[in-house]
Amino acid sequence: MLNIVSLLIGIVSLILAIPLQLPILGLGLWLLLPIAVVGAVIGALSSKNHGRNLNLLVVLIIAVRLSITGGIF
Numbered sequence: 548m549l550n551i552v553s554l555l556i557g558i559v560s561l562i563l564a565i566p567l568q569l570p571i572l573g574l575g576l577w578l579l580l581p582i583a584v585v586g587a588v589i590g591a592l593s594s595k596n597h598g599r600n601l602n603l604l605v606v607l608i609i610a611v612r613l614s615i616t617g618g619i620f
Contacts, residue, residue, distance in 0.1 A: 549593035550598045552598070553589045553597075553599060556589065559582075561601070561604075573613070580606065584606060587599050
């Protein structure tokens with residue numbers, strides 16, 4: 548059950564992260580980052596790894612995007 552919740556959080560985070568890759572909307576990634584981290588924690592509590600891995604991928608995408616622009620844009 549926790550894996551399904553984690554997968555849902557990861558899918559929603561990924562869908563929301565795609566349009567936030569635009570330079571003007573980059574600050575929204577700071578709001579999305581804690582949601583993906585919570586999804587990764589929930590995925591770590593489950594017996595399967597799929598949800599955790601998806602959320603860690605979303606966190607990595609967001610972190611790379613924020614590091615490229617200095618966290619501002």
